[in-house]
Amino acid sequence: MGETRRETVPALEKEEDSEEAHAQLDIWKYIFGFVELAVVKCAIELGIAEAIENNGGPMTLSEISSTLGCDPSLLNRIMRFLTHRNIFKAIPTSTNTSHGYSYAQTPLSHRLMRNDKHSMAALILLESSPVMLAPWHSLSACVSANSDFPFENTHAQDLWQYTAANPDHSNLFNDAMACHANLTVPAIIEDYSEAFDGINSLVDVGGGNGTAMSIVVKACSWIRAINFDLQHVIDKAPEIERVEHVAGDMFVQVPKADAAFIMAVLHDWRDEECIQILKKCREAIPKDNGRVIIAEVVIDEEGNHEKLKDIRLMLDMVMMAHTNFGKERTLKEWDHVIKMAGFRTYTVKSIKNTVNFAIMAFP
Ligand SMILES: C[S@@+](CC[C@H](N)C(=O)[O-])C[C@H]1O[C@@H](n2cnc3c(N)ncnc32)[C@H](O)[C@@H]1O
Numbered sequence: 001m002g003e004t005r006r007e008t009v010p011a012l013e014k015e016e017d018s019e020e021a022h023a024q025l026d027i028w029k030y031i032f033g034f035v036e037l038a039v040v041k042c043a044i045e046l047g048i049a050e051a052i053e054n055n056g057g058p059m060t061l062s063e064i065s066s067t068l069g070c071d072p073s074l075l076n077r078i079m080r081f082l083t084h085r086n087i088f089k090a091i092p093t094s095t096n097t098s099h100g101y102s103y104a105q106t107p108l109s110h111r112l113m114r115n116d117k118h119s120m121a122a123l124i125l126l127e128s129s130p131v132m133l134a135p136w137h138s139l140s141a142c143v144s145a146n147s148d149f150p151f152e153n154t155h156a157q158d159l160w161q162y163t164a165a166n167p168d169h170s171n172l173f174n175d176a177m178a179c180h181a182n183l184t185v186p187a188i189i190e191d192y193s194e195a196f197d198g199i200n201s202l203v204d205v206g207g208g209n210g211t212a213m214s215i216v217v218k219a220c221s222w223i224r225a226i227n228f229d230l231q232h233v234i235d236k237a238p239e240i241e242r243v244e245h246v247a248g249d250m251f252v253q254v255p256k257a258d259a260a261f262i263m264a265v266l267h268d269w270r271d272e273e274c275i276q277i278l279k280k281c282r283e284a285i286p287k288d289n290g291r292v293i294i295a296e297v298v299i300d301e302e303g304n305h306e307k308l309k310d311i312r313l314m315l316d317m318v319m320m321a322h323t324n325f326g327k328e329r330t331l332k333e334w335d336h337v338i339k340m341a342g343f344r345t346y347t348v349k350s351i352k353n354t355v356n357f358a359i360m361a362f363p
């Protein structure tokens with residue numbers, strides 16, 4: 001019998017081994033990173049979550065596939081992927097039919113429904129659209145040349161010219177932003193109700209289809225709101241009680257009100273442009289007790305790994321791919337922009353469970 005000898009592995013080498021093992025696992029996630037977005041988009045387009053919701057309870061594979069008119073064996077693989085990621089819950093059935101499972105909704109699958117109060121479907125459909133995916137292929141060329149912009153390079157127009165000329169994409173974009181407003185505005189009102197105290201009129205600068213103001217006037221019955229955006233966006237905005245839609249250019253003039261609200265707009269522009277927009281907001285509000293409520297990301301540079309930091313950094317990459325000079329800003333960068341626009345002081349408050357902060361600037 002040969003003697004078996006066990007090699008002793010130095011502690012350091014073991015640590016490196018596990019780092020290697022983690023790296024090897026992590027790199028596969030990058031290699032197939034697009035798969036998650038593609039399969040989730042597929043689930044939204046098929047309407048899997050809606051089918052289960054409309055059924056009023058869990059459904060077997062054959063029930064879902066006959067309701068949606070899908071191939072059962074392909075749908076089975078899609079459901080296996082989605083349940084592995086806890087997007088749907090697989091409940092073993094007692095019978096031998098239908099691959100042995102019923103599928104139920106989860107908090108994640110609710111977010112894939114188009115009409116759910118938590119819906120994120122429109123944002124997923126925007127990010128996975130060929131129009132928004134194509135510019136990512138020009139990212140490295142644009143970073144190294146620092147001359148062209150990924151979106152303009154790909155579509156020969158900037159995002160706003162492109163949406164004005166392409167109504168289908170404009171609808172996709174406005175629906176996605178409405179989904180963002182549905183998520184963020186109730187959280188701002190709940191966490192920061194004092195922002196809306198003492199104002200009778202409020203103008204939303206770059207307010208899209210008016211979703212943000214529809215939520216504000218419902219929650220704050222004393223407020224009359226103006227939803228201000230480009231002509232082609234206002235032309236498509238639905239009528240909303242106590243919300244007046246006004247078309248115009250925020251670089252020229254902003255409609256007058258007691259306060260201005262501006263959400264996910266300044267991150268689309270470079271500092272000089274933000275200063276110009278904020279000056280127009282300052283001119284639109286009273287000098288003595290006016291305020292501008294800015295809802296935007298603040299990037300933390302302190303090296304903290306707070307759970308939303310990764311998403312904020314991804315949004316910064318989205319700004320690089322989809323806008324010419326847009327970016328997410330640190331507090332120091334916000335301080336520069338707000339002070340240069342002539343505001344005397346400002347406060348900053350994080351908004352629970354959203355990537356945004358509420359920055360209130362006073363003239
Ligand atoms: C990223 S979206 C934000 C929409 C909305 N505030 C939200 O957070 O859901 C930016 C908005 O700015 C509008 N916008 C772009 N340029 C503008 C301009 N010059 N004047 C007014 N609005 C403009 C766009 O049409 C778009 O609705």
Ligand SMILES: O=c1cc(-c2ccc(O)cc2)oc2c(O)c(O)ccc12
Pocket residue numbers: 126127159180264265267268315318322323355356
């Ligand atoms: O694709 C986007 C997404 C956003 C966005 C998503 C979530 C937020 O909390 C804020 C913003 O904003 C965009 C944007 O401003 C833009 O010009 C292009 C694309 C996107």
